[in-house]
Amino acid sequence: MPDSGILSAPLDAPAKSERRRRVRWVPPLLRRILAVNAVPLVLLLAALLYLDQYQNGLLQAEVSTLREQGRIYAGALGETAVREDEIDKPRLVPEMARPLLRRLTEPTPNAQAKVYAPDGMTVADSRVREGAGGAVVTEPLPPAVDRGPVLGTIGHIYDRLLSFLPHGNQIPMLDTGSTAAGADWQPDVREEVRLSGTNQSREMPPYIRRTQDNRLLVTVAEPVQRNRHTVGIILLTREAREVDDSLLAVRLSILGLFSLALVLTVMLSWYLSLTIARPILRLAGAAEQMREGRGRAGAVPPMLLERRDEIGELAGxxxxxxxxxxxxxxxxxxxxxxxxxxxxxPLSSIRSAIETLRRIEDPEKQRRLLAIIAEDVSRLDRLISDISDASRVDAELSRVATEPVDVAPILATLAEINETTRSEDAPHIDLSLGEGRLVVRAVEGRLVQVFRNLIGNALSFSPPRGRIGLSARDVGGMVEISVTDEGPGIPEAKLEHIFDRFYSERPQGESFGQHSGLGLSISRQIVEALKGRISAENRRDEHGQVVGASFTVRLPKAA
Structure with a gap:
């Protein structure tokens, strides 16, 4: 199709309907980014929270088991190692408590039991034995398990991470950095005996601590009673190696899961780099080539145009x-x-007339040359005015918002003006308006300019007392406006070229230079800017003879 005005169609005209942005609740690109960033973090967070709950559960089970064991020991000591003095006051007998305590703790080599009198003095210790010659031998707890620097570092990192997470009903632990929280640590025995005596239903809290050599020790305290009298307290301490072993296994599993998530994150990030970042860089390079004038054709890679996501839409x-x-x-x-x-x-004509005017002396010829100069100046004035109008059309239509315009009163007014001002021999206008609403979205002033151009063109080609048809009707989702005349018609080879700029096909007898050849070109420019279409064809009778021309404008109806 030939160009229809000073500038071609608006920027968004090519394949605009195909490039409409589809509304999505979650675009594909956003889904990819959310998946890459959220999934590994959610997995890691869930694993860390699961580890916290798991550790708490293991410690709770360890405390429950140790407390039950301490109650058994306290009950055995209360029944066996207690004697009543002359005033019926029960007390612990160290000579009876020591061997009994050693026998009770023999099945548990990694545990230590201590029995204290109400005044805080040690009555018995399962790790203290009599050696040869009556010497006292203290057997330490088994040495701590050396897990190596790597596993130790892993445990330290997990402990640091867990310290930042919210904790539920977790068993409180003593300060691990305190030197007092070692293997020989003990609570305030006198205070525990006092509280146990005043409230026998009170359950003494457990004491969990990690020593300087990385041992996890659990201590429970149970009162030793006889006839509802507290005669002492037994402290049962055991190293919770099973808890550390279970936690280590879980931590290694989480580390593997984290490594897998990290690898997946790197792979997906690389994938996003290949599918998003690099294509955007290629589009930026294509835009740079276009800016420098080296990307006139094929600047955007075809493979990007074939994509069916946001990158493909951007490339298109x-x-x-x-x-x-x-x-x-x-x-x-x-x-x-x-x-x-x-x-x-016209400038060449004016220059030739001026040069000739200087050389001739005949007044009559001088008047004729001056008349030619005046006609060429008028022609230049009309041409510049039409060029200026054509230059403003595209910019104006790109800035001004369209609005609903009723075509019927506009056509009726134009027909009435022509009938009122026409001369006796001028053509008549026959107006025909169809049924329904004939409302389109347009700029009213420019739409009137189109109709005036078409009517003026029909008037110039119509014979004296001819008939010009002016009609409008509703055709589906379009409003069709037709202007017909009874003139000589349009040469078949020129049906499209008549809309070209500066094309002029004037009726016989009209003086040269009366028209600039921009009227129909401006009309097409306006109609296409309004998302419509204008066309021309010849009218023929039943014998196929040309009886006039017909110009048709189709514009979308206003919603």
């Missing part, structure tokens, strides 16, 4: 914009060449 929009920009630049170049050519003709 960039390609369409580039084609539209180049089309506009070509249109501007052609228009500049056409303007130069059209202006040069």
């Amino acid at each position: 929009a960039l390609s369409d914009s580039a084609r539209a920009l180049w089309a506009r630049m070509d249109a501007i170049e052609r228009f500049a060449a056409d303007v130069a050519h059209e202006i040069k003709n």
